[in-house]
Amino acid sequence: MDLVGLCKAAKAAKYELQKLSTTKKNEVLMEVSKVLLENNEHILLENAHDIAAATSKGLSIALIDRLRLTDERIAAMAEGLVQVAQLPDPIGEVIERIERPNGLLIEKCRVPLGVIGIIYEARPNVTVDAFGLCFKSGNAVILKGGSDAIHSNAAIASCIRQALKNCDVTEDAICFVEAVDRETTMQLMQMADDIDVLIPRGGAGLIRSVVENSRIPVIETGTGNCHIYIDDSADPKIAKEIILNAKTQRIGVCNACESLVVHEAVKNTVLKEAAAALQEKHVEIRGDEAVVELLNCKPATEEDFGKEYLDYIISVKTVASVDEAIAHINRYNTGHSECIITQDPTHAEQFLNEVDAACVYVNASTRFTDGYEFGFGAEIGISTQMLHARGPMGLKELTSYKYKVHGNGQIRK
Amino acid sequence: MDLVGLCKAAKAAKYELQKLSTTKKNEVLMEVSKVLLENNEHILLENAHDIAAATSKGLSIALIDRLRLTDERIAAMAEGLVQVAQLPDPIGEVIERIERPNGLLIEKCRVPLGVIGIIYEARPNVTVDAFGLCFKSGNAVILKGGSDAIHSNAAIASCIRQALKNCDVTEDAICFVEAVDRETTMQLMQMADDIDVLIPRGGAGLIRSVVENSRIPVIETGTGNCHIYIDDSADPKIAKEIILNAKTQRIGVCNACESLVVHEAVKNTVLKEAAAALQEKHVEIRGDEAVVELLNCKPATEEDFGKEYLDYIISVKTVASVDEAIAHINRYNTGHSECIITQDPTHAEQFLNEVDAACVYVNASTRFTDGYEFGFGAEIGISTQMLHARGPMGLKELTSYKYKVHGNGQIRK
Numbered sequence: 102m103d104l105v106g107l108c109k110a111a112k113a114a115k116y117e118l119q120k121l122s123t124t125k126k127n128e129v130l131m132e133v134s135k136v137l138l139e140n141n142e143h144i145l146l147e148n149a150h151d152i153a154a155a156t157s158k159g160l161s162i163a164l165i166d167r168l169r170l171t172d173e174r175i176a177a178m179a180e181g182l183v184q185v186a187q188l189p190d191p192i193g194e195v196i197e198r199i200e201r202p203n204g205l206l207i208e209k210c211r212v213p214l215g216v217i218g219i220i221y222e223a224r225p226n227v228t229v230d231a232f233g234l235c236f237k238s239g240n241a242v243i244l245k246g247g248s249d250a251i252h253s254n255a256a257i258a259s260c261i262r263q264a265l266k267n268c269d270v271t272e273d274a275i276c277f278v279e280a281v282d283r284e285t286t287m288q289l290m291q292m293a294d295d296i297d298v299l300i301p302r303g304g305a306g307l308i309r310s311v312v313e314n315s316r317i318p319v320i321e322t323g324t325g326n327c328h329i330y331i332d333d334s335a336d337p338k339i340a341k342e343i344i345l346n347a348k349t350q351r352i353g354v355c356n357a358c359e360s361l362v363v364h365e366a367v368k369n370t371v372l373k374e375a376a377a378a379l380q381e382k383h384v385e386i387r388g389d390e391a392v393v394e395l396l397n398c399k400p401a402t403e404e405d406f407g408k409e410y411l412d413y414i415i416s417v418k419t420v421a422s423v424d425e426a427i428a429h430i431n432r433y434n435t436g437h438s439e440c441i442i443t444q445d446p447t448h449a450e451q452f453l454n455e456v457d458a459a460c461v462y463v464n465a466s467t468r469f470t471d472g473y474e475f476g477f478g479a480e481i482g483i484s485t486q487m488l489h490a491r492g493p494m495g496l497k498e499l500t501s502y503k504y505k506v507h508g509n510g511q512i513r514k
Numbered sequence: 515m516d517l518v519g520l521c522k523a524a525k526a527a528k529y530e531l532q533k534l535s536t537t538k539k540n541e542v543l544m545e546v547s548k549v550l551l552e553n554n555e556h557i558l559l560e561n562a563h564d565i566a567a568a569t570s571k572g573l574s575i576a577l578i579d580r581l582r583l584t585d586e587r588i589a590a591m592a593e594g595l596v597q598v599a600q601l602p603d604p605i606g607e608v609i610e611r612i613e614r615p616n617g618l619l620i621e622k623c624r625v626p627l628g629v630i631g632i633i634y635e636a637r638p639n640v641t642v643d644a645f646g647l648c649f650k651s652g653n654a655v656i657l658k659g660g661s662d663a664i665h666s667n668a669a670i671a672s673c674i675r676q677a678l679k680n681c682d683v684t685e686d687a688i689c690f691v692e693a694v695d696r697e698t699t700m701q702l703m704q705m706a707d708d709i710d711v712l713i714p715r716g717g718a719g720l721i722r723s724v725v726e727n728s729r730i731p732v733i734e735t736g737t738g739n740c741h742i743y744i745d746d747s748a749d750p751k752i753a754k755e756i757i758l759n760a761k762t763q764r765i766g767v768c769n770a771c772e773s774l775v776v777h778e779a780v781k782n783t784v785l786k787e788a789a790a791a792l793q794e795k796h797v798e799i800r801g802d803e804a805v806v807e808l809l810n811c812k813p814a815t816e817e818d819f820g821k822e823y824l825d826y827i828i829s830v831k832t833v834a835s836v837d838e839a840i841a842h843i844n845r846y847n848t849g850h851s852e853c854i855i856t857q858d859p860t861h862a863e864q865f866l867n868e869v870d871a872a873c874v875y876v877n878a879s880t881r882f883t884d885g886y887e888f889g890f891g892a893e894i895g896i897s898t899q900m901l902h903a904r905g906p907m908g909l910k911e912l913t914s915y916k917y918k919v920h921g922n923g924q925i926r927k
Contacts, residue, residue, distance in 0.1 A: 116844065116868065199889055205878055207888060214900045215870070293725070297900045312706070316726055318901045339923040346925035431529065453918045455529065457628070465618055465921025474926070475620060475917070476612055487627045487710045487914040488731045489902040501900040504888070505866045508878025510752040512759035513887070 104288055107243065107276045108295035111216045114241040114273035119213050121270065123190040126237055130186040133264040134179040137229065140260050141175050147256035148225065155249050168223045168250055178229040181479060185233040188478045191496045192239045206507040211500045213239030215297035218289060220245045220311055222303035225253035232261055232275050234481050238499040241274050243296060245289055248281035255279060290315040302482055323485030324409045325355035325437035327467045330426045330452065332443035333364040337371045339464055340442040344375045346466040349382045353411045355483060356438050356470040360406060360416045362426045368395055368419055379415060388417040406433045423448045427455045434458055436485040438467040459485060459492035517701055520656065520689045521708035524629045527654040527686035532626050534683065536603040539650055543599040546677040547592040550642065553673050554588050560669035561638065568662050581636045581663055591642040594892060598646040601891045604909045605652045619920040624913045626652030628710035631702060633658045633724055635716035638666035645674055645688050647894050651912040654687055656709060658702055661694035668692060703728040715895055733902060735895030737822045738768035738850035740880045743839045743865065745856035746777040750784045752877055753855045757788045759879040762795045766824045768896060769851050769883040773819060773829045775839045781808055781832055792828060801830040819846045836861045840868045847871055849898040851880040872898060872905035
């Protein structure tokens with residue numbers, strides 16, 4: 102099917118999906134889980150084609166690892182669907198009820214967004230995860246994955262369509278774009294009549310391209326240049342543990358810490374201790390003048406302070422006050438996750454109020470910015486924009502609302 | 515100031531505005547109201563320049579009327595600000611509180627969007643209304659009005675800046691773009707680093723241009739191709755009154771009815787009566803074959819069914835069932851306001867659930883889609899998109915949220 106036909110099919114499917122009962126949706130999710138496990142061998146075979154192509158193309162070991170499926174990874178995808186089935190259904194909730202003096206009853210009701218387009222890179226698990234969340238929230242989904250994962254993604258999408266068919270639900274609940282060229286991606290981003298929302302999932306380059314070229318409203322699941330500010334009243338032990346955790350517990354994720362901001366009063370104590378612990382974990386430190394003098398480390402450039410390293414590197418900036426720390430963070434951060442380590446409730450309050458980010462922490466690791474950790478269940482991504490949804494996006498964030506207005510002949514005066 | 519400087523100034527202002535107390539914000543709104551009234555003569559003088567230019571350019575009477583300010587209209591703008599001051603402040607509300615097993619306390623708190631850009635046409639009152647709503651919800655605003663209203667808008671913006679100064683609040687809470695060329699508008703739509711949201715207010719052409727060219731997230735306040743479906747169980751009196759009200763109470767507004775869909779079983783009764791009443795009000799009817807035969811009216815083309823007339827014209831389509839009515843409406847509507855006239859609760863329920871629009875009505879006029887009528891107070895526009903806000907957008911819809919996370923040393927396992 103060509104792209105236009107595919108988009109029309111998804112749009113037609115959305116009207117069917119919004120009518121599905123919770124029971125039926127959960128039945129489908131369980132069936133997809135089952136069909137995936139049954140087709141384990143076939144999926145691995147198709148994945149092997151992708152791995153072979155990636156190897157001969159000379160892709161990095163890290164990229165090939167992201168691409169690779171195993172029995173365990175397929176089992177984890179299948180288990181993820183079972184978990185989504187267990188989450189409460191957001192659709193149909195009456196969010197607000199307004200009675201007007203003229204007798205009108207207005208109900209604000211949660212409804213699906215409609216058709217969600219997902220443009221992603223080389224992680225085949227996104228095919229399953231995105232379908233699961235979009236389907237449970239009553240949305241049709243159009244998936245456009247990266248060329249490196251095309252065989253794996255196509256195999257998975259066809260399992261999902263088989264499961265939908267087995268349950269007598271429209272297969273167009275998932276529409277998979279087989280073409281992998283850039284032109285198709287550009288064309289997809291113009292289909293504003295059929296696609297309601299576009300969510301890019303991948304690196305900074307992909308996200309920038311979608312934001313710049315899409316005519317469809319985009320939810321930006323952005324990069325994270327996350328800071329930890331060590332206040333002059335910071336507890337040294339808490340500071341060291343949180344910094345180590347936020348920087349090194351998992352290096353390549355968007356909620357990892359990329360930059361420290363340190364009150365100059367504690368640079369000789371708290372910073373020194375934290376820096377030693379980081380260096381023990383092979384983290385390279387790049388500091389401003391005061392830090393270079395103290396630690397004899399590499400100097401940080403302007404570019405360093407704006408950088409999401411996703412690597413064993415951290416920048417360090419000293420400041421003279423919490424105000425200066427906030428100004429520095431608001432200048433360089435990406436609106437993701439920011440933390441203050443402090444024992445001073447006034448400083449904590451000021452930081453929480455004035456730092457502009459989706460998630461602001463007092464004395465806890467930035468690594469908690471995550472749908473599961475927030476208790477939302479699985480997430481489709483972490484939004485760094487202001488519109489619609491901010492921070493971890495679970496099922497609720499994949500919905501909109503409509504006003505149902507009940508009258509008995511009211512007209513406007 | 516050049517556009518880049520102006521955007522930077524607005525961004526700097528947003529950090530100050532988010533800290534303002536409700537009392538202070540209301541004080542400013544009252545002061546702006548006062549300064550506007552004090553400068554009544556000056557504003558009228560500047561408006562006279564615009565009117566003179568518009569007249570010599572040969573603009574239509576309707577356009578010149580929109581442009582014209584009078585004592586009454588300035589008083590109404592000033593009174594609007596007093597009303598916004600009386601509305602509850604949305605900022606600071608804790609929307610949700612989540613306690614996690616690991617002891618983290620997560621508060622979801624309402625915050626301003628940041629910097630809101632408004633691109634509008636020739637209504638000078640938008641300058642005041644948009645400022646009032648954006649300011650009360652803690653946002654800085656960048657205003658880019660149409661060239662026809664430039665003198666009026668500049669005079670009003672300068673009153674607002676004077677009032678801000680009188681109250682010791684940053685004047686950059688309102689940044690007014692003096693340039694009126696198209697190039698500046700295009701440049702403004704690229705300032706995604708400084709502007710958080712763009713809201714176009716005006717006709718279909720303006721909105722399309724913004725959606726197509728903006729790199730900044732847009733809230734589409736769209737056109738309204740609103741339908742009324744007359745079910746076979748419709749009460750004839752209710753049908754006639756609602757149709758007349760929705761079509762003719764005010765012709766040029768987005769929530770006016772533009773198209774009737776009629777169950778064929780009642781075309782000889784309910785439709786005939788409603789059509790006679792419409793024709794008495796000089797409304798031209800354009801119908802499908804059955805309607806032409808019945809009323810001897812003009813035939814409706816495909817284009818008619820998709821058209822927002824904003825005029826004394828209405829299209830009429832006959833259908834054989836509520837399913838067919840819903841399919842027709844979902845094909846042609848713009849996601850604004852749709853109504854069913856019925857005495858059958860099953861049909862009402864189906865229509866409410868399956869018609870895809872911001873507001874769906876049973877037995878009430880579509881003209882109620884309005885911030886005041888919904889009890890929200892003043893509105894910035896009516897959203898026809900799925901993301902962020904749908905339907906009338908009041909103060910709450912000009913906000914986002916952040917998660918404040920309180921810990922005591924938690925790290926991720």
